[in-house]
Amino acid sequence: MGTAIGIVSALFIYPLDFAFSGIIKFVDNISQLLYPVMVFGASHALIKFYPSLTEQKQKQLFNYSLVSVTVVSLVTLAGVVLFNVITQYKDSALVYFAFAVAFSLAFIDLFRKQAQDMQRLSVPTLFEKIIPKITLPVLFLLLINGYFGVITSLWFYAGAYLLILLLIGGYLFSNFKPGFNYRFNNLFTDISRRDYYRYSLYAFAGSVGSLLAFRIDGIVIFNWIGEEANGIFGNGATLAATMQIPAVGMFALYAPLISKHLQENTLEPLNMKYKEIARLLFFIGALLYSCIFIGIDDLFSLLPSSEKLMLTVPIIYILGFSVLINMATGFNTEIITYSKYYRFNMIAILLLIVVNIALNAWFVFIADMGIAGVAWASFISMTLFNFSKLVFIYRKFGLLPFDAAFGKLVLLFAFTGVVIYLLPETGSHFVNLIYKCGLLVTLNVVAIYKLRLVYQLNVWIDQALKKFKL
Template sequence: MKSKNLQRQVFFFALINYMGTAIGIISALFIYPLDFAFSGTIKYIDNISQLLYPIMVLGASHALIKFYPALTEEKQKQLFNYSMVSVAMVSGITLVAIALFNTATGYKDAALVYFAFPVALSLAFIDLFRKQAQDLQRLAVPTVFEKIIPKITLPALFLLLIGGYFTLSTSLWVYAGAYLLILVLTAAYLFTHFKPGFNYRFKTLFGQISRRDYYRYSLYAFAGSVGSLLAFRIDGIVIYNWIGEEANGIFGNGSVLASTLQIPAVGMFALYAPLISKHLQENTLGPLNMKYKEIARLLFFIGALMYTCIFIGIEDLFSLLPSAEKLMLTVPVIFILGFSVLINMATGFNTEIITYSKYYRFNMVAILLLIVVNIGLNAWFVFVAKMGISGVAWASFISMLLFNASKLIFIYKKFGLFPFDSAFGKLAVVFALTGVGVYLLPDSGSHLINLIYKCGLAVVLNVFVAYRLKLVYQVNVWINKAVMKVVGQR
């Protein structure tokens, strides 16, 4: 029964994430281009809040997951209460630090940082409550609140602002209020199913778990969270401050559309995480290496298929939409960041291999490398090369390339594992040749016909060649099953 409930939760979790992504894509195509300046401002507030909230949590949510199973029910409730008090205290200190920073520096956009604070505070408690809901295997409903409400609120604010019903300030307050609403709904749902009580005497808690181990793990989790966010969220802060709010909106829109490529990878990595951990614990590296190569080829096949369609058809697609002129500004960003996502998919589950091994600390080293390189390249491309948001996209691409290369080299040296083989090379050549070949075919004069026939031809050619040459095991399995079903029905 417990297993069925878990499977149901996983299914709904994935479904909700896909629904949120679909809403985000529709908004990015039809609504956000209507006001890239407002989009850039919202993206900046979001990035600031995403950097603040891990500071407020300070690893408490990860520690809740780590130490929860080893505790009695009473101590589990104590740990949750301790985590809430910790988040509240650190959040207060963070607010004081923000006020001191803004006063000392006279930062021109200090008001936006204050708008980011309630968002960050909400995210901090939402993260903690979500982890507790995860322990209870009741993650689907909180995920609905977190993934759907912002995706609906933001496009609605765009339309109200553009229509003259809201001012900019009102829109920002409502945006912050949406996260406070998510917090209230998440808390209400959690406390319906979990009664932590009011036991705030924590001395007995650390009699059952080591205080030193708790703080060490919390600080490591905090460093990992902040490092990842600095590495992957720095673009929005750099562009807003160094180029401008409208440029930040354009880049953000391109980033949203490019990131859709990685949707299959997220689910795949989550699915194979327990298997990777098991192989590493049992030191069965031969089967792990085979699975490493197999999944790398599959993810590259899926990603390359999607990227080829984007490369060939995105300009025709945008030409059919109302905001075609503004959407065209995002095309270079989509091409560059999309290729970066493709490379990340092609390297397979290298992060998971390191995370579940005894060398898990290397992820921190790789992330620090990514931060330093990314900031340095951003500065060079913006101030020296004068390449604007395209330069920021190239900085992100090069940084991710080095990030993944460092992990591949480390994994090969420590485990002798490598995701690439001759079949992977053949697959890359197939996609390169078909992509360029179809792209160079003559246009029909109709954007819609171009989109259908060129993307359709590229998909058919790549799938056919991959199937005939047996380059991706899962593709052959899926096609053979489909053929058998069709033949069986006849």
Template sequence: MEKKARFKQVFLFTIINYVGILIGIFSTLFIYPENKEFLGIIRYIESISQILFPIMVLGASHALINFYPALNEENKNRLFNYSVFSVGLLSVATFVVLLLASPFFNWGNLQYFYFAFPIAVALAFVELFKRQATNLEKLAVPTLFEKIIPKIALPVVFVLLLHKSSSVNVSIGYYIISYVLMFVLIAAYLFRNYKFRFNFDFKPLYAELSRKEYFRYSLYSFAGSFGSFFAFRIDSLMIPEFLSFDANGTFNIGVTLASALAIPATGVFALYAPIISNYLKTDNLKELNVKYIEVAKMLFCIGALLYSCIFLGIHFLFELLPTYESLAPSIPIILILGFNVLINMATGFNSEIISYSKYYRFNLISIFVLIILNVGLNLFFLKCTDLGIVGVAYSSLISMSIFNAAKLLFIYRTFKLFPFDYGFLKLALLFLFTGVVVYFLPDAPNKLLTLFYKVSLNAAVNVFLIYKLKLVYQVTFWVNKALTWFKR
């Protein structure tokens, strides 16, 4: 029953994320290209909020997942109380520091920090509430609010701006309100399903849980989260400084479309987090390795299927759209970053294994190495080449490949766990062979027909062969279930 409930949460999580990404894709294809400069400003503000909110959380959300399972019920409540209290206090402190420091900075884009602050506060509490929802295995509804509300709000704001119904600053204000609404709805849902009791007596909590270990883990998690921004989101800050907001908009169109590949991984990683933590705490490495291989293979299968379809069809699709001229510069970004996402999916939940083990400090080291790589490569491509945003995409691909390879090597040497087997190699060769064959097939008389037949043929052949060769358990299971249903 517990496994069935978990599967239902994963399924709902994935569906909700795909609904959100479909809204985002529609907006990216038909609305955002009409004003890429405003899109660049919005992504710039969001990137600043990604700097601020880890400071407000200070590792409390990761600590909630890590320490929660081992506590008694009363102390579980106290731990959540403490987490809420610390996020609120740190949010106020962050605002005070921002207010006091701003007169000393003569920077044209400083105003965007004030737009980013309320978004950061909302994100900080949403991050904490989502972690608690994960502990309760009630993640689907918070994910619905988190993924859908901003995805609907941004195109609405764009339409208002395009029709001159609001100014740029007012439009940004409307977008901020959508994050506040998201926070309120997630809080209401969580507290309806969780019997929260105010209790600010934390002495019994730290009698069961080592205060020193809690703060050590929280600070390392914070450093990892804060470092993750510079590793994964620094592009949206650097591009406007070296190029323009318009170039930032073009780059982020590519990021949005490439990120569609990562949705299954996001759901699986979030819902497997407590399971991984439990396996590590009980030293059940054998079962963990089985899950490691199973999940990596499943995610690679999904990611490779989607990426191969994008690779084969993206040019034909864009040429059919009225916004082709604005979208065309994003095609190489989509292909490079899409491959980057595929590599990350193929390596499974390696970050989670490290995060919830006693070796969690390694994540911090690897993140800071990634920061040096990514920032250094970005500076090289932006200042020493004429590749522009394509160079930034290559920077991300190179950095992330090295980052994932380092984590795989560390996990193998430390735990003797490895996500790849012979079946994984056969799966990769199958996708490569099918993609090459379909790519070199002749085009149909028109672009729409070419798009349809190449993408459909690629998907059908891959799924059929994966099923026949029994390369991925989940594919075999669902195809058999579908066949049984059709035979009724």
């Protein structure tokens, strides 16, 4: 659902006003930088230490996290006010809207992590992923047709996240009763207070660093190039990011299981799941990316905003391939985050912040490549980041997400992609789109099913064949 709504909006609605889209992307990026500060690693610590506690202590840990996020959020607000007063930043109003969104996101993240621990993730994920994707295109249409102004639209945008917070909170507390015990002296008898704060600090640094490394594009473009360019880049990034929606859900779902395997040192089943999920996510990502690469020009040529959409094609190619690499490497971030080597994330990310900012500056100011240069900077940073994690996990745990079946998948998609790309054009964009993408999907799915390269695909198809008695 999230993928479908996001694609339709990016194709038909967001190109109608790339300037407002650029403003929204800027607010979103600032909020994504602020909310990890408010959480300060508490949500990751909830996953890390939850399995080792009794039920009563688990409730105490959640309440402690709740108090922590509240206090740090107030401190962050004071910091935002101080920043705007001292710098007299020209877009300070947008920073306050970003804070409102970030405040909701901080508690949403905490509630979602608690839902993960309870294996009740589907409903919170539904609220978190669907409501913004419905709200934003509606606000675009109201703005374009003169019913709302920019400021009013931003108020409703922030309000949508407050609604998500209330809905997820209502769902969580209907299934989880933490009580009102806010005396935390005996909480740290089972876990070390020092270990808790150290882990929270490293998780916080890793989260902020990751966002600085991979979310800085919207801030760079908004301030260095312009809001309309930010909107064009954001639209391409939105279309590319829709590929990763299955991966986001998969990583969140497996986080408690990964933490449990690492605590119990059961690496063999973890390695099997690592490879299995990497193949599944690569299959999904490669199928989507191949269709994008083969059919995007024909698709955009059929749409009313084709001229504007064509501006996003280079961004989609570059960032889409970056997303594919991230999916193909599986849940390597989660393995490091929930292991005793969690500090590595912070070290790697801090280095990547420097690399990414330097690359952005070089591509924009020296190479003069504009938003395509920002996309290349993001791609290079993401590739380096994933490669460093793969090497580290292999050296410390002897785990790799790749095997012979994965290699066959790569070769199969490369072969079918080249063959179908070279097939003759029909003279009709619609026919090209249907026959090339349809043939691509059919060949890959049938071949992968017959070769049994992706376990879950065989399960899904066998269940469908059984259901229809074929």
